[in-house]
Amino acid sequence: MQGGVRLRAGASKQDVREKVWDYLEASGLAAFPRPVHRRIPNFKGASHAATRLLGLQEFKAANTVKINPDAPQKNARFLTLEARKTLLVPTPRLRTGLFNKIVPPPGATKEILRICATSQGIKEYSVPVGLDGKAQVDLVVVGSVAVSEKGWRIGKGEGYADMEYAMMVSMGAVQEDTPVITIVHDCQVIDIPEELLDDHDLTVDYILTPTRTIKTNCKRPKPQGIIWHKVSYEMLEKIPILKSLRYREKQTGKDVTLQDERSDLANANTPAVLNEKAMAENTRPQAAMGSAQMGQHYVESDSLNPRLGGSGMITTVYVGNIPPSVRVSELKCALREFNATPLRLNWQGAQHRAFLDYKDKATAESAVSSLKSLSLGGNTLRVELAKNQRNKGQVEINSEK
Numbered sequence: 384m385q386g387g388v389r390l391r392a393g394a395s396k397q398d399v400r401e402k403v404w405d406y407l408e409a410s411g412l413a414a415f416p417r418p419v420h421r422r423i424p425n426f427k428g429a430s431h432a433a434t435r436l437l438g439l440q441e442f443k444a445a446n447t448v449k450i451n452p453d454a455p456q457k458n459a460r461f462l463t464l465e466a467r468k469t470l471l472v473p474t475p476r477l478r479t480g481l482f483n484k485i486v487p488p489p490g491a492t493k494e495i496l497r498i499c500a501t502s503q504g505i506k507e508y509s510v511p512v513g514l515d516g517k518a519q520v521d522l523v524v525v526g527s528v529a530v531s532e533k534g535w536r537i538g539k540g541e542g543y544a545d546m547e548y549a550m551m552v553s554m555g556a557v558q559e560d561t562p563v564i565t566i567v568h569d570c571q572v573i574d575i576p577e578e579l580l581d582d583h584d585l586t587v588d589y590i591l592t593p594t595r596t597i598k599t600n601c602k603r604p605k606p607q608g609i610i611w612h613k614v615s616y617e618m619l620e621k622i623p624i625l626k627s628l629r630y631r632e633k634q635t636g637k638d639v640t641l642q643d644e645r646s647d648l649a650n651a652n653t654p655a656v657l658n659e660k661a662m663a664e665n666t667r668p669q670a671a672m673g674s675a676q677m678g679q680h681y682v683e684s685d686s687l688n689p690r691l692g693g694s695g696m697i698t699t700v701y702v703g704n705i706p707p708s709v710r711v712s713e714l715k716c717a718l719r720e721f722n723a724t725p726l727r728l729n730w731q732g733a734q735h736r737a738f739l740d741y742k743d744k745a746t747a748e749s750a751v752s753s754l755k756s757l758s759l760g761g762n763t764l765r766v767e768l769a770k771n772q773r774n775k776g777q778v779e780i781n782s783e784k
Contacts (some may be wrong), residue, residue: 388529389572391754393452396579400528403571412507412568416454418578423526425454426568428593433458433566434592436524441562447471449482449551451544452505453526455566460485460500465493471518472505473547477622481550481756482518483509490713513624513756513763518556523548525585527565531575534586534601536565539581545585549609553628563605564589572597585608609641627756630720697726698747699769705761707735713759721757723750 404420407413410437414425435496436442436459447469450460463470470485482496485508487499500505512518518709525544529537538544563585569592583606590597609628619641633639705714711730714737718724725739741747746766754766 388570390573390750394576396537397540399573399575399579400540403529403573407568407571410570412570414454415754419538423426423451423453423455423617424568424571425526426571428568429455429566430458432568432591432593433462435596436564437595439564440588441522441564441589442466447518447520448522448524449473449520449547450524451526451547452502456524456526457500458565459524461497464496464499468509471512471520473543474511477543477546477550477624481547481554481624482512485509513758518554520549520551520556520561523551523557523561523563525563525565525587526566527587529571529573529575530565530567530587530590532572532590532597532599532601533575534588534590534599535575535577535580536585536587537575537579538585542583542618545583545606546586546609546625549583549606550625552608552627553632559605562588562590566591568592569594582606583613611637612642614641614749616641616643623754624756625718626721626753627758631758633720696743698742698744699749699772700725700741700747701765701767701769702737702739702752702754703735703765704762705732705735705737705764706762707732709760711737711770717754717757719757721750721753722752725750727781744768 387410388402390402393528394402401420404418404424407419407424407426408417412426412428413419414427414429416425419425433456437600442448443467448463449471450456452472452475460470460472464485464487471482472485474483483505485499485505487496487508491499499508525536526538526550527536528539548557548563565587567590572590572592580603586599586601586603586605588599588601609625609632611629611632614629616623619629629639644704702714711728711732714730715728718728718739721782723739725741727740729738729740731737738749739747741750751766751768754764757764757766
């Protein structure tokens with residue numbers, strides 16, 4: 384084994400991670416933030432390793448580079464900005480979208496560019512890039528806990544780098560030949576047993592260390608998109624933009640059955656449940672196909688939800704930028720998919736907007752978070768809490784001003 388990290392036979396991915404983290408700490412190679420456990424580890428020599436980017440033709444030719452926000456890649460981010468390339472950084476844990484585009488101020492000095500490459504600079508000098516941002520990524524730089532000279536990679540165990548790449552494939556932002564690079568210490572380059580790899584694991588084409596540039600010539604295919612049957616409800620809730628991608632792919636006819644749904648589907652296909660579904664379809668209100676399609680006002684209340692009167696705590700969500708071609712039935716379908724069905728939907732198609740009533744502010748804010756980056760008819764919808772919140776027990780929200 385190279386670098387002093389020794390693995391026992393039958394080691395798991397977590398065993399590999401623990402060994403690498405322990406070795407970096409014990410050998411004095413670990414750098415801030417410490418301890419490096421449960422992180423993409425920073426290491427002494429990371430800045431120098433990143434300078435090897437400058438010698439790669441793939442970096443020289445790239446216009447847009449996606450780099451993870453972890454500490455060992457800070458100099459890679461700076462070098463990308465200094466080379467006047469477009470820098471995309473994933474949002475932390477993908478909570479608020481997929482990418483932030485770093486936009487340095489006009490005439491930024493080298494010192495300002497270094498600030499832009501830090502976590503604080505990413506917050507201050509970035510703009511979000513949504514699903515409809517038409518991003519085209521020419522080069523991907525990821526962090527790793529361990530990597531082999533064959534290009535096989537192990538991350539910190541949360542799957543975000545693999546998911547980011549799969550989402551970029553789904554968006555059309557990367558192609559099969561888009562190079563993937565990782566920056567690690569030499570001790571992180573170890574032999575990784577192939578049986579530890581799964582089909583969703585991202586592989587790398589180049590490894591940059593303080594002493595070497597390794598071209599892996601990796602033949603193992605990279606993820607071809609999101610593998611939905613390995614995505615859980617929990618992950619879907621943690622990553623709102625994943626819901627948008629799922630809805631988009633479902634509209635194209637792809638199988639987007641989740642990991643948790645497989646057993647649910649087996650239980651749902653009993654005769655009794657199928658009969659219940661058929662009855663529900665036959666009794667579903669059809670008003671949406673009438674005046675709403677002509678752009679007139681349409682209000683639908685959910686009879687299964689509490690009445691809108693009473694406490695007056697109803698909170699309204701505004702949905703704007705709705706294309707003229709979109710029907711209210713499409714919005715209703717999306718709301719069900721995102722588990723954001725309101726107490727009442729007020730459709731105002733002629734004004735390209737709708738208002739959604741929820742039982743309280745917390746439920747409304749959850750809906751806003753879930754519907755962020757939702758795209759219908761080619762437009763990313765504008766979703767936010769309505770500016771004028773009123774007591775819905777006294778005033779109808781569809782009254783005209």
